[in-house]
Amino acid sequence: MRFVDEFREPELINKATQEIRRLTDPARHYRLMEVCGGHTHAIYRFGLKDLLPPNIELIHGPGCPVCVLPMGRIDDGLSMTEQPDVIFTAFGDMMRVPGTHGSPLEYKARGADVRIVYSPADALKLAQNNPDRHVMFFAIGFETTAPSTALTLMRARALGIRNFSVFCNHVTIIPAIRAILDSPDMRLDAFIGPGHVSTVIGCRPYEWIARHEGKPIVVSGFEPLDMLESIVMLLRQLKDGRVEVENQYKRVVPWEGNRAALKAMAEVFQLRPYFEWRGMGFISQSALRLRDSYAEFDAEQRFRIPGIRVTDPKAAQCGEVLKGVLKPAQCKLFGRECTPENPVGALMVSSEGSCAAYYNYEHRKAALTHLSAQ
Amino acid sequence: MCLAIPGKIVELLPERENLALVEVSGVRRKIDVGLLDDDPAKVGDWVLIHVGFAMSKISESDAADQMRVLAMLGEDEAAMQEIEGYGLGGVELTG
Numbered sequence: 001m002r003f004v005d006e007f008r009e010p011e012l013i014n015k016a017t018q019e020i021r022r023l024t025d026p027a028r029h030y031r032l033m034e035v036c037g038g039h040t041h042a043i044y045r046f047g048l049k050d051l052l053p054p055n056i057e058l059i060h061g062p063g064c065p066v067c068v069l070p071m072g073r074i075d076d077g078l079s080m081t082e083q084p085d086v087i088f089t090a091f092g093d094m095m096r097v098p099g100t101h102g103s104p105l106e107y108k109a110r111g112a113d114v115r116i117v118y119s120p121a122d123a124l125k126l127a128q129n130n131p132d133r134h135v136m137f138f139a140i141g142f143e144t145t146a147p148s149t150a151l152t153l154m155r156a157r158a159l160g161i162r163n164f165s166v167f168c169n170h171v172t173i174i175p176a177i178r179a180i181l182d183s184p185d186m187r188l189d190a191f192i193g194p195g196h197v198s199t200v201i202g203c204r205p206y207e208w209i210a211r212h213e214g215k216p217i218v219v220s221g222f223e224p225l226d227m228l229e230s231i232v233m234l235l236r237q238l239k240d241g242r243v244e245v246e247n248q249y250k251r252v253v254p255w256e257g258n259r260a261a262l263k264a265m266a267e268v269f270q271l272r273p274y275f276e277w278r279g280m281g282f283i284s285q286s287a288l289r290l291r292d293s294y295a296e297f298d299a300e301q302r303f304r305i306p307g308i309r310v311t312d313p314k315a316a317q318c319g320e321v322l323k324g325v326l327k328p329a330q331c332k333l334f335g336r337e338c339t340p341e342n343p344v345g346a347l348m349v350s351s352e353g354s355c356a357a358y359y360n361y362e363h364r365k366a367a368l369t370h371l372s373a374q
Numbered sequence: 375m376c377l378a379i380p381g382k383i384v385e386l387l388p389e390r391e392n393l394a395l396v397e398v399s400g401v402r403r404k405i406d407v408g409l410l411d412d413d414p415a416k417v418g419d420w421v422l423i424h425v426g427f428a429m430s431k432i433s434e435s436d437a438a439d440q441m442r443v444l445a446m447l448g449e450d451e452a453a454m455q456e457i458e459g460y461g462l463g464g465v466e467l468t469g
Contacts, residue, residue: 046446121426222440360377
């Protein structure tokens, strides 16, 4: 229980863990998936697994936007750096993600104009400040970041800006959950629902998981106590035979979501018929593209995009880890060829990726224990 | 990117619509508050920020909790780097 001393309310933590033990049937194995990469990070950082009975298994879900992007899309985005007037912009998380011929950072080292932005609004401002250049924003993220891209595009159009485009890689969380449930090698009992995505979409979209798939889901906050409470709520449902959507994170997540954000997304984006996810293949209606009314800002319409499809490095098993079929350390490359310092797959790049989280906490801890034993 | 950064609205700026000055751990940056349309931002509101946009209003104590979670996750430096990066356009990479 290594981080327990940092917990603000140790007596509440103890109460929650006791309740978890009380609700757990020792003869049963529980498989709970946390969908959000922020939760994955928190689980490792706080050592939550050490607080749970051994028959509760936490499966890491696909909620890391950098991790789910197939390498071909990174190559497609980077292909635009060949245009002499293009400034390639992306969030910092993207910069070390490997493409076939290197990461955006490596392209920059070779002379491409690649810049970090912290907000799509900054990319638009860069376009305004550089009227003789074209600023392309490599947009990634689930519904937490998609509304910001949408509002930025609405603003670009209102201002009549002509040298700005978005390479849209926004994805939506519900179809990914559906794809995981459809996967024949996956057996899950319940879901810990994402916290901040749900501030936008609300809780209603999860109702089909309860209704059609028969899986309980509890939208959860990020504190250790939040996550333990969410697990208590899930176990109670499983014990009572209830299947419901519940909101543990009520103080931040409204049931109906953020209407202004949903409206901006509906104005600018439409669903793609299908989109490729790393390791999960093509998932129908799982990603967003710009509506035709925003075609002038759509990098995929303005530029010739090669539409590259790249299979993941042969030995890397990112897909299996992403779906929760394999644990990070079960991948053949984990901790050897693939480390946070020298990532082969995207799950090792982002702090929300389960491989990086596992490596930074579990793997390093094991290495230290090994050293001190010598 | 999944984890929001908490901040306090200290000024609504007249230079364009939906622009506000927000304070995060003593650092002040401009952010967009246009996604709070249903419940417009007011000076003194606490908000959760994603990539330069306020996404939801929260209480002051929830803001403090969220900052502590970021610190416990070791994400506080990255969060401050993000906040400091806002409004500057592209930031040159070093190394």
